[in-house]
Amino acid sequence: MRYELHYWPGIQGRGEYVRLALEDAGAEYIEVDSSKSGSEPDFHPSFAPPYLKAGKLVIGQTANILLYLGPRLGLAPKTEAGRLWVHQLQLTLADWLTEAHDTHHPIGSGLYYEEQKREAKRRSQDFLANRLPKFLGYFNAAMKPGDKITYAHLSLFQVIEGLRYAFPRTMKKLERRHGTVAAVHKRVAARPRLAQYLASGRRIPFNQDDVFRHYPELEP
């Protein structure tokens, strides 16, 4: 199967969660620029990218794409209970990602950061003081260091990478208290195909147009 990943060019964004799974499995895929007119399918259209074309299937919503790919790429448990659990973790990661995004765009994603700086500062304060520790604590307890790696582990790696970029000082402090999360991050980064991908030119660097952004003034 040759997959088509339709997403914005130049950012990791939510497409990266799909890329990590495809790269880890050594799957064959091409990227299609979803901003090009005519790229949007009329069959099962997506509200927003990423979406995946797999043969005749068109699948939108990141967690839904991974629900489909997981078993095919050897990145999901075999049992129904196991698959639902990994999907649950993925949906929680999606919530976390959205809250991280909202630290720099708390009022509207259609507005510039400069138009919502004051609100971004307040939102970031709350995120760093309350929400970030709560999410980290949850994943630290929910995941076990020796678990078989699933797509949700790859996505947790990506969230941690993004948060380290956005809030380096806070993450340095908090990660010390969340050893399991740090261990999962390390295990994922060491997976041979992923390590190769991460060091390659295919991995788009974090940047200020992306979901995770580094504005030093948002971190105390």
Ligand SMILES: N[C@@H](CCC(=O)N[C@@H](CS)C(=O)NCC(=O)O)C(=O)O
């Ligand atoms: N819940 C969706 C969110 C998709 C989403 O927000 N995509 C962003 C890029 S990462 C986008 O293009 N949004 C445009 C919009 O919401 O109008 C998912 O997880 O895939």
